[in-house]
Amino acid sequence: MTGPTMEPSDPRDHAEPRGTGLVRVLAPATSANLGPGFDAAGLALDWWDTLEVRAAPMTSITVAGEQAEAITKSEDNLVLGAMRRLAGEVGASLPPLHLDVVKGFSLGRGFGSSAAAVALGLLAARQLLAPDLSDTALLGMATELEGHPDNAAACLSGGATLCWIEGGSVRSRAVPVHPGLVALALVASEPMPTLEARRLLPAEVRFGEAARTAGRAALLAPALAGDFDLLLPATEDVLHQPMRLAAAPTSGRVLELLRERGQAAFLSGAGPSLLVLCPRSGWDGAEADAEEALKVVGADGWEVRRLELARTGAHTEPEP
Numbered sequence: 001m002t003g004p005t006m007e008p009s010d011p012r013d014h015a016e017p018r019g020t021g022l023v024r025v026l027a028p029a030t031s032a033n034l035g036p037g038f039d040a041a042g043l044a045l046d047w048w049d050t051l052e053v054r055a056a057p058m059t060s061i062t063v064a065g066e067q068a069e070a071i072t073k074s075e076d077n078l079v080l081g082a083m084r085r086l087a088g089e090v091g092a093s094l095p096p097l098h099l100d101v102v103k104g105f106s107l108g109r110g111f112g113s114s115a116a117a118v119a120l121g122l123l124a125a126r127q128l129l130a131p132d133l134s135d136t137a138l139l140g141m142a143t144e145l146e147g148h149p150d151n152a153a154a155c156l157s158g159g160a161t162l163c164w165i166e167g168g169s170v171r172s173r174a175v176p177v178h179p180g181l182v183a184l185a186l187v188a189s190e191p192m193p194t195l196e197a198r199r200l201l202p203a204e205v206r207f208g209e210a211a212r213t214a215g216r217a218a219l220l221a222p223a224l225a226g227d228f229d230l231l232l233p234a235t236e237d238v239l240h241q242p243m244r245l246a247a248a249p250t251s252g253r254v255l256e257l258l259r260e261r262g263q264a265a266f267l268s269g270a271g272p273s274l275l276v277l278c279p280r281s282g283w284d285g286a287e288a289d290a291e292e293a294l295k296v297v298g299a300d301g302w303e304v305r306r307l308e309l310a311r312t313g314a315h316t317e318p319e320p
Contacts (some may be wrong), residue, residue, distance in 0.1 A: 002306060023053040024129050027314035028158065030112035031183070031275045032150035034214040035235035035266035040216045041175075042161050043224075043275075044156030044310035045111065048104045051079060051120040053128070059241075063245045065103035078114055082121025082145055090130040093128060108191025109267035110275075115151035118142050119314035123303035127316050136169075139197035151269065158313030160224050182308055184276040184286045185268065186294070189301030192248060192272045202245045213239040223264075228279050231264035235277065241267040242266050248272040250299050257293040 029047040033039070049065075061073040061080060074157060079101055087094040101120070107113045122142055128134050135156065143218040144154035153172040162176040190283045219234035236259075244267060245252030251272040258265035258276060263286055268275040290304045293313070 002029055013311075023051075023124050024316065024317040025051045025123045025127075027051075027116040027123075027155055027191070027318065028310040029114060030151045030154040030184075030269075031110070031219045032154070032269040033237070033240070034160075034220055034277075035237040035241070035265070036213045036239060037150070037162070037220055038213070038237075038240050039148050039150050040110075040162055040164060040271065041220055042150040042163070043177075043183070044154045044158045044160075044184070044313055046308040046310045047111070047305075048310075049113075049116045049120060050102045050104070051124055053124045054098045054100075056096050059096045061099045061101065065101075067107050067135075068103055068106055068153075070078065071101070071103065074249075077187040078117035078145075079121040079124075082118045082141075082285070083125040085141055085145060086122050086125035086133070086138075087129055089137070090133065092129045094129070095129055096127065106187060106191070109186070109188050110192075110271045110273040111157055111187075112151035112269060115142070115155045116314070118152065118301050119155045120146045123314055123316055128137045139172060140170050152244055154313070156313045158310050160309075170244075172269045175221050176225045177309060178224065178228075178310075180226070181224065181228075181277060182280050182283055183305070184278065184283065184290055185252065185303075185305045185307055186265075186274040186276070186290055186295045187303040187305060188248075188251060188272040190272070190297070192270060201240055202229060205239060209238045213237060222275075225240075235264045235266045237266060244271050253297045254290075254293045254299055254302075257296060258289055259281075262292075263289050275300065287315050 026048045028044040030042050030044050032042045034041045061077055063071045078097055105111050116132050122138050139156055143149040146152045149170045153161040153163040160177050161172050162175055163172040216236045219230045223230035223234035248271055255265050256273055263276050265274050265276045276286050294302050
């Protein structure tokens with residue numbers, strides 16, 4: 001689907017990119033929070049958006065794939081904005097380019113679509129303009145553009161990550177993930193914008209709820225590393241999910257049924273979709289429980305999708 005193009009500019013006014021051929025970037029979907037790890041934990045999923053960039057006489061954008069019609073092809077496009085942010089950071093001007101975006105996963109469902117868009121743009125711009133720019137600098141810019149680091153860190157690094165802010169800088173560390181750990185996504189039929197979900201959160205929480213959440217979050221690392229008996233308690237949350245689920249009752253009821261059946265289900269990011277983590281041997285059972293829960297609740301239009309975890313994060317591919 002081709003959208004309106006933007007005003008051309010004289011290529012002589014811009015820094016010449018390093019290489020004139022195709023730049024291809026892939027960025028994975030992510031699930032943030034993982035229950036109690038609010039704004040700190042994230043996990044990359046084997047479900048990808050792609051970007052191809054070519055030199056062009058004028059800047060233009062095409063978008064295809066999932067909900068392509070909902071993505072702007074103007075100056076406000078997140079991918080283009082991320083590219084220009086990096087160009088400004090390194091003191092270069094972005095030359096006229098054609099951006100071809102293919103959406104592999106849905107918007108506004110809790111799978112880090114905006115983080116993926118930002119990662120696509122930043123990696124493409126780094127490849128073109130500043131290949132020596134550090135991953136740390138990239139994460140800082142991604143967090144600035146995305147608003148918080150949990151999706152951004154997992155998207156850029158792959159696997160599972162924990163992140164925090166220290167001295168005004170974003171820090172991130174990989175968490176070991178067992179090779180037998182897989183996911184099941186319950187993709188909601190309707191979106192919930194992240195800003196709307198944020199407005200549902202209280203300014204203060206009770207001490208007991210905070211202490212309980214800290215205890216559960218401490219279990220995430222061993223659970224992800226292979227202590228699968230801990231997956232259910234490690235993904236319990238009383239800090240942010242209850243308020244969000246009150247505004248998404250279908251998600252709340254499905255989540256309740258899944259956890260009653262022993263499935264490590266939680267709100268994916270800001271929701272309204274859900275994610276279940278389980279060992280590969282439990283995939284069939286998790287899928288059966290998910291289908292049954294959706295049927296009981298009458299959650300029409302939801303999709304159940306098996307997902308491997310993405311062991312690598314956003315990356316460029318060699319030119320063909």
